[in-house]
Amino acid sequence: MRQYDTKYQTVIIGGGIAGMTAALQLYKFGIKSLIIEKEDKLGGHLIKWYKLFPGFVNADEVVSNVVSELIDKRMQVITGAEVTSIDSIYDNYIIRTSSGHSFEAESVLLAHGFKTFDPTKKEEYGYGLYSNVKTSVEIENILKEHSNITIPKRVGLIHCVGSRDEKAGNLHCSKLCCVSAVKQSIELKERFPDAEIICFYIDLRMFDNGFEELYMEAQIEHGIKFIRGRLSECSQNIDGSLVLKVQDTLTGLPMNVNVDWLILMVGKEAAKLPKFDKSIDVKLAPNKFVAPENIFYNPNQTSQPGIFCGGTVSGPKTIHESAADAKAAAMSIIDYLNRK
């Protein structure tokens, strides 16, 4: 077993873009930190993505840049270890991992991110029943792997799968599925130029710089079609293609659309929190994401002093928002440690 120090100023839970960015920021201010990542590789969800909106930068490139900086700075990282419990001892914390380690830390940064919605819960969409129903995560893989697959003539993308849906248990908007769908539509059109790509949306929330421009580019340059209406149900034809039953809410008429592939834009859900002892009180928002102590004045401090949140732990965020939030969290930690 590799040996680690047992005492740190900050232990960061999660080695995704937020955790890594926070560690680098803390390093710049001389704070000794440790990253605990449950997977064998650093990078979190980002290592599964192909390209990033809005500039189509390779996700691998972003991860490898940050990881190489971590290696360069000889930062302490433990991978393949899940945090099993966090206990408070005086005003410090004891963090135990599945690999049998235990660490003492003056502060803890929760940066363990999110999980994607399980689309089998929306049975009517046919995920897991029909092989041509795929998730947005699987499509990233298909685009990344350049694998040999039968070329689809028509692809439908369903927005808001598991988001803004009380019946799926999530009232919140996952924020980036809209722009991801537009990005994936363009990528699919470039990979399969003869295919017809159709997005089924309820709203298109193009909230950030370059997103609306990307949407316009998808419409005018790539001829991506946008139909306003949520999928009611999907069924399979004898040849394996799929029939979508949707309401075209703009004309007010029902619509049947045949597609070869159906892509479900799965939303973001709160990831499981580590097990805290009874004296630790980390409050959650109604959507199960971590609730900051004060969203305006102290957005990275949880309701428990010394435990901070960075990245998508406190709600859906894009990659650059996650990185910015993690840097802000690092600054809150520095402030806390200085006053301690």
Place this chain on the structure above:
Amino acid sequence: MSGFGFNISKSSTIEYKPEDFQLANIIEENEPTSRLCISCGSCSATCTGSEFAKLRMHYIHLYVKRNLTDKIREELQNCMFCGKCQLVCPRGVNNRNIIRLLWENI
């Protein structure tokens, strides 16, 4: 069935088949900005004709994409070609050219 006092009306379901896109393709090829419509309704709200007759530019866009030609004709006959719809369009759709192309192709 009608002998029993029942009437069956034609299904209003849009089948959205590629062979129905001929008109939409002509419009899109000749005026690519037609793809940019987001159905905000600015054009219809500003239209002088729409106050007195059935004329809603954003519906015309939709009907072209869904190949509902009868409905397009119904709306098109009320247009006075003033171009106010084009002035207000937030996405720069060349509505006048689209109306002209529809007159030629429908």
